[in-house]
Amino acid sequence: MNTNALIGRRAALVGAGLVAASLVPLANAQAPAVQTAPAPEEADVLVLGAGLSGLCCARRLHDAGRRVVVLEARDRVGGRNYFAPVGDHRLELGGQFIGPTQSAARALIAELGLKLQPVFTDATRIWELADQRLEFGNARPPLPWAALLDMPHLMGRINALADDVGATAPWAHPTAAALDAVTTSTWLAEHAYTKTATDLVVCGLRAIFGADPAEFSPLFLANYVAQGDSFEMLTNTKGGAQDSIIIGGSQQMSQRLAAMVGDGVRVGDAVAHVEQLSDAVQVTTLAGRQFRAARAVIAMPPYAANKIVFTPDLPVARRDLQARAGMGRYYKLIVTYERAFWREAGFSGEVASVRGPIVAAYDDQAADGTPAILGFIGGNAASAWAAWDEAGRREAALRCLARWFGDAAMRPLAFGYHDWCADWRQAGAPVMVLPPGVLSRSGAALRAPVGRLHWAGTETAEKWTGYMDGAVRAGDAAAHAVLAA
Numbered sequence: 001m002n003t004n005a006l007i008g009r010r011a012a013l014v015g016a017g018l019v020a021a022s023l024v025p026l027a028n029a030q031a032p033a034v035q036t037a038p039a040p041e042e043a044d045v046l047v048l049g050a051g052l053s054g055l056c057c058a059r060r061l062h063d064a065g066r067r068v069v070v071l072e073a074r075d076r077v078g079g080r081n082y083f084a085p086v087g088d089h090r091l092e093l094g095g096q097f098i099g100p101t102q103s104a105a106r107a108l109i110a111e112l113g114l115k116l117q118p119v120f121t122d123a124t125r126i127w128e129l130a131d132q133r134l135e136f137g138n139a140r141p142p143l144p145w146a147a148l149l150d151m152p153h154l155m156g157r158i159n160a161l162a163d164d165v166g167a168t169a170p171w172a173h174p175t176a177a178a179l180d181a182v183t184t185s186t187w188l189a190e191h192a193y194t195k196t197a198t199d200l201v202v203c204g205l206r207a208i209f210g211a212d213p214a215e216f217s218p219l220f221l222a223n224y225v226a227q228g229d230s231f232e233m234l235t236n237t238k239g240g241a242q243d244s245i246i247i248g249g250s251q252q253m254s255q256r257l258a259a260m261v262g263d264g265v266r267v268g269d270a271v272a273h274v275e276q277l278s279d280a281v282q283v284t285t286l287a288g289r290q291f292r293a294a295r296a297v298i299a300m301p302p303y304a305a306n307k308i309v310f311t312p313d314l315p316v317a318r319r320d321l322q323a324r325a326g327m328g329r330y331y332k333l334i335v336t337y338e339r340a341f342w343r344e345a346g347f348s349g350e351v352a353s354v355r356g357p358i359v360a361a362y363d364d365q366a367a368d369g370t371p372a373i374l375g376f377i378g379g380n381a382a383s384a385w386a387a388w389d390e391a392g393r394r395e396a397a398l399r400c401l402a403r404w405f406g407d408a409a410m411r412p413l414a415f416g417y418h419d420w421c422a423d424w425r426q427a428g429a430p431v432m433v434l435p436p437g438v439l440s441r442s443g444a445a446l447r448a449p450v451g452r453l454h455w456a457g458t459e460t461a462e463k464w465t466g467y468m469d470g471a472v473r474a475g476d477a478a479a480h481a482v483l484a485a
Helices: 003-016 052-063 103-111 145-165 184-191 195-209 218-227 231-235 251-264 316-324 380-386 390-405 438-445 468-484
Strands: 045-048 068-072 083-086 089-092 116-118 124-128 133-136 244-246 265-267 271-276 281-285 290-293 295-299 309-311 330-336 347-353 360-365 371-378 414-419 453-456
Touching: 045 052, 045 281, 045 290, 052 068, 052 251, 052 295, 052 453, 052 468, 068 251, 068 290, 083 414, 089 330, 089 371, 103 468, 124 390, 145 184, 145 195, 145 218, 145 231, 184 195, 184 218, 195 218, 195 231, 195 347, 195 360, 195 371, 218 231, 218 438, 251 265, 281 295, 295 468, 316 438, 330 380, 330 390, 347 390, 371 380, 371 390, 390 414, 453 468
Parallel strands: 045 068, 045 295, 068 265, 124 347, 271 309, 295 453
Antiparallel strands: 083 089, 116 244, 124 133, 271 281, 281 290, 330 371, 330 414, 347 360, 360 371
């Protein structure tokens, strides 16, 4: 009889109580140690994502007496709010603007004891076309007469379509499939009369979405504009979505909310697997930590959620949405200077540029008053800028500013930017961009719970999607849904 057979036979006899266990020859081998996985950490609700929306949701649940654990892949809270060093100062390299009709964000700012400061606008603005520079103040821009008529006509058509499609359920519109079957480029070609008006709208869309109109449908555009009140509201500074900033930085909102939630906020460990059990949700992180709760809120862009493995698999519509919901191509840059020479020259710092690479710029400043210019590079302009090396990017950006404000722009104190496309957790900013065909087909899955899973993040808001206000609204809505469930 061979050794293995002998061991097997004697093991059977030991099991029957016929041979003492100590007599079973195991060739002095040590039995492998049994690795017992630690029990999952228990909570009432798990919130995946410590951006503004996730932390608003967690705070509401915490205040309602629920035990909440928030899991965040980054080593910080705030998500797309990012207050970071630029030279010797800290400035906003993420979302920062607050508009006058963004009541949810404004209420939270007041509740947290933060203050708003209007963006400087009381000076000359610049519109830079492909072959022309326009300077104007509060009066209407000195466009050629045809474009001067076409601009309000075109924006009026966009606003009328937005009113028709609505903010909450664009997929239910009678012509949703047709509006979602073409690109916004095609729609603009059919409704604009002049290249100048089209170029200016495209410039605005690059700043709003970080994408060009060939990348999304008129249905997506109309729904987004409806959520932001009007096209003018989305693009305007004074009285519009870029009206004010939070003194000291918008990331303070997330930091103060995280302090309210306490030790339930865990950073630096990305979620890898979400499993729905019969009576709970179990989450495993890349580091192997496990958490279990009655419900979970996924507070991240759909594209980021697509990096998580779900068991059982998500419904087809939700999978389709997550797989197709890309993010805008976006850089945000900050350039600081010894003095605000553009103000001295009579300029507000506000620019919209068709030439680029900076497609939109605004006056900014550090907490100690050090003047700065902030700029957005989005859409196709971002793709072109990405191809240059660091020296080329800096040179192109500074020469763009010098083209607008003079040679003093070539002598900054510091130059910094954040490449949101390189952030593997969401791969772009400021908001998801749905290509034609997705919103009408799978849009209803955006907010619909899946079993014990709920969705948050600014993309799920019914008003001010893509903005901090939308993040606050979506987080509060998810908390209410969880509490009701």
